[in-house]
Amino acid sequence: xxxxxxxxxxxxxxxxxxxxxxxxxxxxxxxxxxxxxxxxxxxxxxxxxxxxxxxxxxxxxxxxxxxxxxxxxxxxxxxxxxxxxxxxxxxxxxxxxxxxxxxxxxxxxxx
Amino acid sequence: xxxxxxxxxxxxxxxxxxxxxxxxxxxxxxxxxxxxxxxxxxxxxxxxxxxxxxxxxxxxxxxxxxxxxxxxxxxxxxxxxxxxxxxxxxxxxxxxxxxxxxxxxxxxxxxxx
Numbered sequence: 001x002x003x004x005x006x007x008x009x010x011x012x013x014x015x016x017x018x019x020x021x022x023x024x025x026x027x028x029x030x031x032x033x034x035x036x037x038x039x040x041x042x043x044x045x046x047x048x049x050x051x052x053x054x055x056x057x058x059x060x061x062x063x064x065x066x067x068x069x070x071x072x073x074x075x076x077x078x079x080x081x082x083x084x085x086x087x088x089x090x091x092x093x094x095x096x097x098x099x100x101x102x103x104x105x106x107x108x109x110x111x
Numbered sequence: 112x113x114x115x116x117x118x119x120x121x122x123x124x125x126x127x128x129x130x131x132x133x134x135x136x137x138x139x140x141x142x143x144x145x146x147x148x149x150x151x152x153x154x155x156x157x158x159x160x161x162x163x164x165x166x167x168x169x170x171x172x173x174x175x176x177x178x179x180x181x182x183x184x185x186x187x188x189x190x191x192x193x194x195x196x197x198x199x200x201x202x203x204x205x206x207x208x209x210x211x212x213x214x215x216x217x218x219x220x221x222x223x224x
């Protein structure tokens with residue numbers, strides 16, 4: 001069964017303390033992996049798409065990487081405004097139109 | 112602002128009733144996705160339409176149905192509502208052709224009492 005697992009469930013960081021969020025997946029064939037940011041009560045906001053192992057994407061303090069079994073979202077020198085829930089989703093080769101979301105990592109960055 | 116609009120923002124209704132949620136995709140996007148997000152279950156994919164045709168189905172209950180109209184807006188119909196249907200319902204859109212990143216609307220919060 002296709003599955004997406006994110007860890008940790010929650011992460012508390014001090015401002016400036018870098019860390020990484022993990023998204024591991026077991027799918028029959030990966031077509032794409034997506035990262036989103038979600039603020040409370042709002043819709044997820046698209047961050048990155050990764051398609052193949054070894055690929056990396058960067059945006060401000062965030063960098064996403066992909067291996068054959070997992071993806072990492074690295075947060076460098078986070079600020080309080082980075083506090084949000086980060087979701088990953090996988091798209092399989094079986095059906096490009098179906099997406100499996102992980103349950104998210106809730107990040108809290110304290111000043 | 113993602114460019115995806117959803118109405119209404121909030122909906123409170125009683126068990127057994129039927130409601131319709133509406134979504135307008137970003138200009139130029141042909142694909143519409145519907146998701147349910149409840150506290151204990153995360154974001155669950157329900158159904159996807161591309162240019163008026165159903166293309167993928169997830170964990171959508173038989174009491175739920177959706178359609179996409181010629182002007183590309185979509186509606187999600189929920190009937191015989193139960194307390195457990197209380198959740199945030201999100202619509203997302205994408206171009207649907209080789210580019211699949213989704214842009215989400217602000218959601219409709221459904222409360223069933």
